[in-house]
Amino acid sequence: xxxxxxxxxxxxxxxxxxxxxxxxxxxxxxxxxxxxxxxxxxxxxxxxxxxxxxxxxxxxxxxxxxxxxxxxxxxxxxxxxxxxxxxxxxxxxxxxxxxxxxxxxxxxxxxxxxx
Numbered sequence: 001x002x003x004x005x006x007x008x009x010x011x012x013x014x015x016x017x018x019x020x021x022x023x024x025x026x027x028x029x030x031x032x033x034x035x036x037x038x039x040x041x042x043x044x045x046x047x048x049x050x051x052x053x054x055x056x057x058x059x060x061x062x063x064x065x066x067x068x069x070x071x072x073x074x075x076x077x078x079x080x081x082x083x084x085x086x087x088x089x090x091x092x093x094x095x096x097x098x099x100x101x102x103x104x105x106x107x108x109x110x111x112x113x114x115x
Contacts, residue, residue: 001046001047001088002046002047003039003042003043003046003047005085005089006046006085006088006089006092006093007035007036007039009085009086009088009089010028010031010032010035010089010090010093011032013028013032013086013089013090014028014029014032017029023066023067023070024070024074026067026070026113026115027066027067027068027070027071027074028071028074030067030104030107030108030111030113030115031067031071031093031097032093033107033111034097034103034104034107034108035093035096035097037107038052038096038100038103038107041096041100042092042096045092045095045096046092051099052096052099052100053099053100054099054100054101054102054103055100055103056102056103056106057102058102058103058105058106058109059102059105060101060102060104060105061105061108062115063105063108063113063115064097064101064102064104064105064108064115065101066115067097067104067108067115068094068097068098068101068104071090071093071094071097072094074090075087075090075091075094078090
């Protein structure tokens, strides 16, 4: 699978939630930004099955865990059709972020995200 359709769907989801102001908006926004920031490793994960990992040595905090939980819940909401690009994008995002949760926390800290 190519990474471009996954990124496009995540971006579309980000646009769809823009202005809602809830935790779902924050989760999609920060998930998309983190994945965009880590596009090289994410591309390797999606296209080659390369296992993502934490590289920054940051401990995952409650903010990263909460946003990951929301992304996983959103994925579960559309899990009835695993061939659907929304499910695929949320699944790839959730698995990638879960494997690099400390790096996600590092990104949140650097972004000054208030979660």
